[in-house]
Amino acid sequence: MKSLTLLSPCGILGYGFPDASFAYGLSQKPDAIVVDAGSTDAGPHKLGAKTAIVSRMAAKKDLQRIILGGWSLKVPVIIGSAGGSGGESHVRWTMDIIEEILAEHTSCTPKIAIIWADIPNQAILDSLSKGKVQPLDASSLPLDEQILKQTTGVVAQMGLEPILDVLEAKADIIVCGRAYDPAPFAAVGVFHGFDLALSYHLGKVLECGALCCNPGTTKDCMLGTLYEDCFEVYPCDPKRTCTPVSVAAHTFYEKDHPYLLHGPGIAMDLSCCTFTTAAKNRVRVQGSKIEATKVYQIKLEGARKVAYRTIVVAGVRDPLLIDRIDEVQELVRQSVQEQYKELDALSYTINFLNYGKDGVMGSLEPEKQAGHELGVVFEVLAASQDLADALCASVRSTFMHYGYEGRKSTAGNLAFPFAPSDIPFGAVYEFSVYHLMDVDDPRVFFPWQWWKKEARYAQIG
Amino acid sequence: MPRLVDLACMLRSKNSGPFLITLDVFFDDLATYRRVVESGVLCRQTIKKCYQLSDEQLVGIYCFEAALGIKITYRRPISSGTCGDRDVYGAQQHAPLMGLLIP
Numbered sequence A: 001m002k003s004l005t006l007l008s009p010c011g012i013l014g015y016g017f018p019d020a021s022f023a024y025g026l027s028q029k030p031d032a033i034v035v036d037a038g039s040t041d042a043g044p045h046k047l048g049a050k051t052a053i054v055s056r057m058a059a060k061k062d063l064q065r066i067i068l069g070g071w072s073l074k075v076p077v078i079i080g081s082a083g084g085s086g087g088e089s090h091v092r093w094t095m096d097i098i099e100e101i102l103a104e105h106t107s108c109t110p111k112i113a114i115i116w117a118d119i120p121n122q123a124i125l126d127s128l129s130k131g132k133v134q135p136l137d138a139s140s141l142p143l144d145e146q147i148l149k150q151t152t153g154v155v156a157q158m159g160l161e162p163i164l165d166v167l168e169a170k171a172d173i174i175v176c177g178r179a180y181d182p183a184p185f186a187a188v189g190v191f192h193g194f195d196l197a198l199s200y201h202l203g204k205v206l207e208c209g210a211l212c213c214n215p216g217t218t219k220d221c222m223l224g225t226l227y228e229d230c231f232e233v234y235p236c237d238p239k240r241t242c243t244p245v246s247v248a249a250h251t252f253y254e255k256d257h258p259y260l261l262h263g264p265g266i267a268m269d270l271s272c273c274t275f276t277t278a279a280k281n282r283v284r285v286q287g288s289k290i291e292a293t294k295v296y297q298i299k300l301e302g303a304r305k306v307a308y309r310t311i312v313v314a315g316v317r318d319p320l321l322i323d324r325i326d327e328v329q330e331l332v333r334q335s336v337q338e339q340y341k342e343l344d345a346l347s348y349t350i351n352f353l354n355y356g357k358d359g360v361m362g363s364l365e366p367e368k369q370a371g372h373e374l375g376v377v378f379e380v381l382a383a384s385q386d387l388a389d390a391l392c393a394s395v396r397s398t399f400m401h402y403g404y405e406g407r408k409s410t411a412g413n414l415a416f417p418f419a420p421s422d423i424p425f426g427a428v429y430e431f432s433v434y435h436l437m438d439v440d441d442p443r444v445f446f447p448w449q450w451w452k453k454e455a456r457y458a459q460i461g
Numbered sequence B: 001m002p003r004l005v006d007l008a009c010m011l012r013s014k015n016s017g018p019f020l021i022t023l024d025v026f027f028d029d030l031a032t033y034r035r036v037v038e039s040g041v042l043c044r045q046t047i048k049k050c051y052q053l054s055d056e057q058l059v060g061i062y063c064f065e066a067a068l069g070i071k072i073t074y075r076r077p078i079s080s081g082t083c084g085d086r087d088v089y090g091a092q093q094h095a096p097l098m099g100l101l102i103p
Helices: A019-027 A056-073 A088-104 A121-129 A145-150 A161-168 A183-191 A196-206 A244-250 A319-323 A325-339 A385-401 B030-039 B044-050
Strands: A004-008 A032-036 A077-080 A112-115 A133-135 A154-156 A173-176 A222-226 A231-235 A260-263 A266-269 A274-279 A282-286 A289-292 A296-316 A349-355 A374-382 A422-439 A448-450 B010-015 B020-026 B058-064 B069-075
Touching: A004 A183, A004 A196, A019 A056, A032 A056, A032 A183, A056 A077, A056 A088, A077 A183, A088 A112, A088 A173, A112 A161, A121 A133, A121 A145, A121 A422, A145 A296, A145 A422, A161 A173, A161 A183, A161 A448, A173 A183, A183 A196, A196 A222, A196 A231, A196 A266, A196 A282, A196 A289, A244 A274, A244 A282, A244 B020, A296 A385, A319 A325, A325 A349, A325 A374, A325 A385, A374 A385, A385 A422, B030 B069, B044 B058
Parallel strands: A004 A032, A032 A077, A077 A173, A112 A173
Antiparallel strands: A004 A222, A112 A448, A133 A422, A154 A296, A222 A231, A231 A282, A260 A266, A266 A289, A274 A282, A296 A374, A296 A422, A349 A374, B010 B020, B020 B069, B058 B069
């Protein structure tokens, strides 16, 4: 029976995976090793500031094992959403690590291809003017030339089409810029003639590593095998169990709908799937459906800097202060505004987060009873780091010594765990672009090239 | 009357992209799943009250029997990781559901 096996080492490249699991995965002779490196979960900062989700050291540990593993079996290695956000700088960060690994293992000489996912502002503006760009998920997210200029660079999630071309060209390693998480997995299935719906659904399960198991984790390896009319998934670590319910439930993960999923140019319907036990710890999935959408849309992502932040972490143990913490904090805020009369009070923000009271949920917190001690985090958001630092220092000193009504502990209100107490945090970003854009061709914004050290998007774009 | 947390085997919240939070509730067996679904407690009115949502902000409540799970998705008042957000991953927003009483 025709089949194709994919090895997913972990849910995010750099999260790590046990050597024994990976060795088992390789022993099953997979036809490709595919790993997703991307996520927007950690917020807009990674994309906006062009930094990675994981440390360089962690990424290298994983990449080294994956690249040498793929080379030993002579099967392709595909990395989705390189560097976490998949922009040019993130791809180049990933390639710098790969270069270092190859320099240390000179017998490993793979052909490496890059697929870029950076979208030029002009292309977005052209589409905007034709009404072909709409916000996704947010009720409203205005987009215009000025916002695009403030945005540090827009990426889009590629579908499987650009990856198919590179598989055809027989690359040994494919480093994708931003990609729809399941797409690099689905591309291998479709390239070898397997069903599109099953390939995408398998990708959806495998892109999270062993998260569809009990106990689930992104830090372990998972195998998936495609057949003509079904696919099967199974963990590499015998300590994890994989059941029909655990695999079905995984479809929920981080998705807005339990069985309708949208990707570049596709809509998946998993409502009629059956999940059955194929063998011990091995789940068979059938019945995945997919349709091409009328218009092919790609998801744009971009972030812009909105403020600078300084924070302080402190503790409050005095029950007299805990009883009136909100009132005292409001008085501190007013006092700082008084001290800086020359500044427009709307040009900066002072926030207090009271952990032990309502720090996590704010006004949504149903429990009104505070604990016997509070962790207080306060922050100042302002237009520059210097301003945030100065205002936060005033908030800290004012709060520390504030003589509220009924106070008995006149020597100080806050326990600082650290010296210095004030932490300049740097820039705060927001997702300024999170839109769907209609495209005529699923490949046009995702050009690929063989990797050369001097490879730059500008030369091919 | 048992609380939802007593009946569920998994009860969690997480981002679905930077602008949505999704709550998942799973059960061990079909009978418990159906009991909760048929109780009607997890309705739009309850969720809107728990999370102070307008009708437009509550995207949907979905039941999926194959996974023995219920999913609730709503729009974040503040997008993930920017000024004013308190939960970048949206991973700790499920607590208000836990105490709901299920007949």
